[in-house]
Amino acid sequence: MNIHEYQAKRIISQYGINIPKGRIAYTPLEAKNAALAVAYRGPWMLKAQIQSGARNHGRFLEKSAGRRSGIRLVKHRREIMEEAGKMLGATLVTPQTGPKGKLVSRIYVEAFTKVRKIFYAGLVIDRMNAAITLLVADIREHEISELAVNEPEKILRLNLDLITGASPEQIHQVLEFLELQPKSIRSLETFINGLHQAFVDCDATMLEINPAGVDAKGNIIALDAKLSIDDNAMYRHKDLKPLQDEYETEERELKAGKYGFQYSSFDGSIGCIVNGDGIALAAMDLIREKGEGTACFLNVKGGVDKDKIAAGIKIIMTNPRVEGILINVLGGFLRCNLLAEGIVAAASEVGLNVPLVVRFEGTNKDEAKEILEHSKLPLIIADSMEDSVDKLIAAMEASD
Known part of the structure; x- marks a missing residue:
């Protein structure tokens, strides 16, 4: 679960860490009152609260928001409501949000802090x-x-x-x-x-x-x-659960949750489908060691059928960051043949426009490989986790 900057600052301040004086605002008038509450004289910082890094390198889609970034320095009182009004309700695009950006529904107003x-x-x-x-x-x-x-x-x-x-x-x-x-x-x-x-x-x-x-x-x-x-x-942090901003929760994450899957987004280009936290983390570490990054991973866990697997793969395929898909599954509760049938169903329906590498180990592994081989889809089968990452990166480079 990700939380906003102002929420994170409130938490770390409880551990003796210095933070600038700040208040949250949902309207331009609240922004003005917040500014005067944290510092009678300027300058002040107006900071768009979206769950994304690089806000200072972001730009708003709407022309009415101006050309300045999602973090703005305001020197005079008369500018506070004007700049806050431009930012609130506008869509901020950063290198991490994707082209659609995120809607700014609140801004954090801070006293400007001079540092050396x-x-x-x-x-x-x-x-x-x-x-x-x-x-x-x-x-x-x-x-x-x-x-x-x-x-x-x-x-x-x-x-x-x-x-x-x-x-x-x-x-x-x-x-x-x-x-x-x-x-x-x-x-x-x-x-x-x-x-x-x-x-x-x-x-x-x-x-x-x-x-x-x-x-x-x-x-x-x-x-x-x-x-x-x-x-x-x-489950150990019921006090932190209310901090979750449902409007910030990615649509793909919500869809995955309906099927009992866990979906997480990152900043790379490889989409991972796994069945276990350990496999997910090992795959992410290996991808990083090979010089690439993970765009997202979908943990399908056990107890799923062909239709759910197909739905999960479709979720991955809708992520615009994904330039290659890596499926790494250890069979057990999740039978490899069901996963293979789901892969074929999803790829046939949605269309496979990026390289996809599959690595199976476990229950019905051979049957799963036969299903994929007879599908005539452009899939690549790997023998190990490292082999799967190497083959995917090579396929991605070849498709550029």
């Missing part, structure tokens, strides 16, 4: 080492996404202790890596270990501060926040 340095900090789960990994980078010259692709050596990666968080040595390592002054050490320790504890307490899958800022006194401030919570752990 910015950096990226994020927490993710390192499944290979069964650890929580801290990612840190100086982003004054390049976005974190650019560094990850072109200069990964400029990103510091540290595995934190699950219980105690970052060690004193790791805190000093981050301080030196970012070239921060010694006066920032205490604030940095509170910042990193606060993020770690929030990550653990919320059963998060990702917590990102992009950017964090350092003010003149050396204090670390979370200027933005992005938090994703594990759907499988929501």
Whole structure:
């Protein structure tokens, strides 16, 4: 489950992390009142609240919203209602939303915070080492996404202790890596270990501060926040469930839920269909190691029939980011022959316009392969997970 920036900031502030003063607004008048409440004098930041990164690089579809991005600096009171009115009810398109964009129904009004340095900090789960990994980078010259692709050596990666968080040595390592002054050490320790504890307490899958800022006194401030919570752990977080914005929930996710499937979106180009969380995570890690990214994955789990499988494949095929489909299934409760019949039904009905690679292991595997081979559809059958990823990437490159 993803939540909005202002909600994520409220959560991390409970762990001692500094955030700018801010209030949410649903109308231009509320935006003006919010601005005056957080700072009597400007400037202020007006931030579109959609669940997408790169809002500062986004543009609105409507001409009436102006040419400025989804994050706007406002210096004078008279501009607040005008700019808020342009943003509210308009559709913001970012590199992560796709061409349709997302409707802005609320904006977060913050007091402008002056900082001397910015950096990226994020927490993710390192499944290979069964650890929580801290990612840190100086982003004054390049976005974190650019560094990850072109200069990964400029990103510091540290595995934190699950219980105690970052060690004193790791805190000093981050301080030196970012070239921060010694006066920032205490604030940095509170910042990193606060993020770690929030990550653990919320059963998060990702917590990102992009950017964090350092003010003149050396204090670390979370200027933005992005938090994703594990759907499988929501039964432990009834207090967080109301934070879900149903209007932000992707239509494909809602459709998948009706069939008992779990659908998740990402920023890559490969659509994955799997039957288990472990297979999903292993496939995503392998795709990343091969230099590609996952666009989405659909976890079909067990207890499904041919029609449900076909419906799931159609959901994947409607994602405009998908340039190739990888199906990785270990049979058991889910029989491979039923999956094969579903693949043939869906591909025949919708039309297969991207490469599709299938890897089966388990119950009725041979029967499933025969079904696919006799379908005369342009499918590729693989023998292992790595083989399936290699074949799909090769097919995608050949189709360019």
